[in-house]
Amino acid sequence: MPEVMLDGRPIPYRLVRNPRSRHVRMTLTPEGLRVSAPSRLPDCEVHRAVASKERWLLRHADKLVPATPAPLVDGMALPFLDGEVELGVCSGPRASASFTPQEGRLRVRTPDPLRVRELVERAYRDAAREWFRLQCEDHARAIGARPASIGIRDPRTRWGSCSSSGAVSFSWRLLMAPSRVAEYVVVHELAHLVHLDHSPEFWGVVASVRPGHRHDSAWLADHGAWLWRSPGAGPRPSGP
Ligand SMILES: [Zn+2]
Known part of the structure; x- marks a missing residue:
């Protein structure tokens, strides 16, 4: 290299x-x-x-400094919202993944051990698509705005975004953060549908739904690097 x-x-x-x-x-x-x-x-x-x-x-x-995330191996605990899921890895002729977070399990089958991380990430993305859709539905009424579309991405510099056309997107990595933090990002982006800036009016909308939002954004500021390196970067940091 x-x-x-x-x-x-x-x-x-x-x-x-x-x-x-x-x-x-x-x-x-x-x-x-x-x-x-x-x-x-x-x-x-x-x-x-x-x-x-x-x-x-x-x-x-x-x-x-290149993060060398631990290889994802059979039996490892992976962070998922407020809890963990257990990773199961087995070899098989075709790559596939089955993610059942409610049962605390993520099963990956692949002929190539080097593909485990890719399959795990794909499973998280799929789970994120569903989770963020439900979250947007839940919070849309309180905020009084509904997104035109919801995308799942892995952006380099931010955890969520909102376009002037009303499309919102979220990083799948948020599914490894505490749920209050991921929900805060949902509220933040939906509030941008009402105010496309960071004006006092915008923060007023955020605070009306999430009075403790400063703790949530502080978590992201403090532990964003951990999210970047996960899964495989050890247990989720707690606080603030
Ligand atoms: Zn913003």
């Missing part, structure tokens, strides 16, 4: 060649720094481009 030096510390990055890309682009993933570059750009040029982005790298320094 190539490395770039930052403050005397080697930061490894994963280089991906992309024939359609015209620039060197850096993104943060749960596995660390990923660099995509045009196919024909020599390695040394790519390296120089990465090294020249020192300010960007320093700003994200706390996330740059």
